Amino acid sequence: MTRKTITRADLCVAVYQKVGLSRTESATLVELVLKEITDCLERGETVKLSSFGSFVVRKKGQRIGRNPKTGKEVPISPRRVMVFKPSAILKQRINSLDGGNEDLDS
Numbered sequence: 001m002t003r004k005t006i007t008r009a010d011l012c013v014a015v016y017q018k019v020g021l022s023r024t025e026s027a028t029l030v031e032l033v034l035k036e037i038t039d040c041l042e043r044g045e046t047v048k049l050s051s052f053g054s055f056v057v058r059k060k061g062q063r064i065g066r067n068p069k070t071g072k073e074v075p076i077s078p079r080r081v082m083v084f085k086p087s088a089i090l091k092q093r094i095n096s097l098d099g100g101n102e103d104l105d106s
Helices: 006-019 022-041 088-094
Strands: 047-049 055-061 061-068 075-076 078-084
Touching: 006 022, 022 047, 022 055, 078 088
Parallel strands: none
Antiparallel strands: 047 055, 055 078, 061 075
């Protein structure tokens, strides 16, 4: 199985080929969708995409970490992290016997 990284450009081409918008309109649509998802996550909102999964922002409190080279304890400041939780449907598709190569429309 070869691994490929899908880029924004790849998404734009897929929209162009499957939806029939112009290349410029396809690129604009992809950028708008990604910007909306990003804006929601910045506000701390959960983004749930049915049959795909959820992007959840979690708050992590301050904790003590350890420098692996020196062993010295170092405080790790509080921060927000994003977690992706795949839906049961997506999990089933990527773990199916055929490798999940069926169309997304099914």
